[in-house]
Amino acid sequence: MVYALVHVATGQDAAQKNVTPAKDGTAPAVAIQPQTAVPNEPSPGQPPPSASDGSAAETAFLGFVAIICLLLAITVGIGAYLGFTGRITVYRDYDDLFFIALLGIVPTITLPGIMMVYALTDSAIVLMLLLLGLVGVEVALLGRISARTWEDNPRYGAWFAALTTKVFLAVLFLTHLLSFLNPQDKTGKKRRTTRASALVTLTLLTPVMMRLVRNKTGTYNPERLFRRWFH
Numbered sequence: 001m002v003y004a005l006v007h008v009a010t011g012q013d014a015a016q017k018n019v020t021p022a023k024d025g026t027a028p029a030v031a032i033q034p035q036t037a038v039p040n041e042p043s044p045g046q047p048p049p050s051a052s053d054g055s056a057a058e059t060a061f062l063g064f065v066a067i068i069c070l071l072l073a074i075t076v077g078i079g080a081y082l083g084f085t086g087r088i089t090v091y092r093d094y095d096d097l098f099f100i101a102l103l104g105i106v107p108t109i110t111l112p113g114i115m116m117v118y119a120l121t122d123s124a125i126v127l128m129l130l131l132l133g134l135v136g137v138e139v140a141l142l143g144r145i146s147a148r149t150w151e152d153n154p155r156y157g158a159w160f161a162a163l164t165t166k167v168f169l170a171v172l173f174l175t176h177l178l179s180f181l182n183p184q185d186k187t188g189k190k191r192r193t194t195r196a197s198a199l200v201t202l203t204l205l206t207p208v209m210m211r212l213v214r215n216k217t218g219t220y221n222p223e224r225l226f227r228r229w230f231h
Helices: 002-017 052-084 094-121 124-152 156-181 188-211 222-230
Strands: none
Touching: 052 156, 052 188, 094 124, 094 156, 124 156, 156 188
C-alpha cells in the first residue's frame, strides 16, 4: 500500500517536473533539458535598432563633405578669376608665395622629428608641448599671411576669396610635389603612376600660380634664385 502511494506520488512529480522515475521506484532519474538563449529584446518604449541608421549618418556626412568641397571649389574658382582679371591680389609677390609655402613645409619637416623625439622620450607631455609649438608657428604664419592679404584686399569678400585661393593652391601644389618626389605606393608601377599624375598636376598648376603673382619681385624670386645657384 505504502509502495503504491509512493509510486503514484513519484509519477505525478515526474510528470510535473519532467522527471522520469526509475524502474524500481527508488531513485527517479531527472531529465535535464537544455536552456535556449533568449535574444535581447528592446526595452518597452525603446524603438528597435535599425540597420539603416548607420548608413543614413554616413550619407549625411558624405553630403556635408560634398557641399564643403563644392563651396571651396566655387570660392577658389572665383578667386582665381578675380586674380587673373586684376580685381583682387592673390599673391602680392614671390615672398608672399614663399610664406604660403611655409604653411606646408614647416609641418612636413618638423612632424617626423617630433615623432622621433616622442619615440625616444616616450613622454606624452613632451609630445604635447612640441605639437603646441608647431601649432603656434602655423597660427603665426597664417596670421601674417592673413594680414598681408587684408592689406592688399581691404574688403571682406575679396579678402576671403584671395586668402582661400592662395592657401588652397599652395597646399595643392605642395601635396603633389611631395607625391612626385616621394610617392608612398608599395609597388613600382603604382609609384610611377603617382609620379606621372603629380607631374601633370604640377605642370598645369605652376603657370596658374605664377600668373596670380602680381609683382614679380621679392627675395625668393625664382629667376633670382636660379641665377644665384647656377651662375
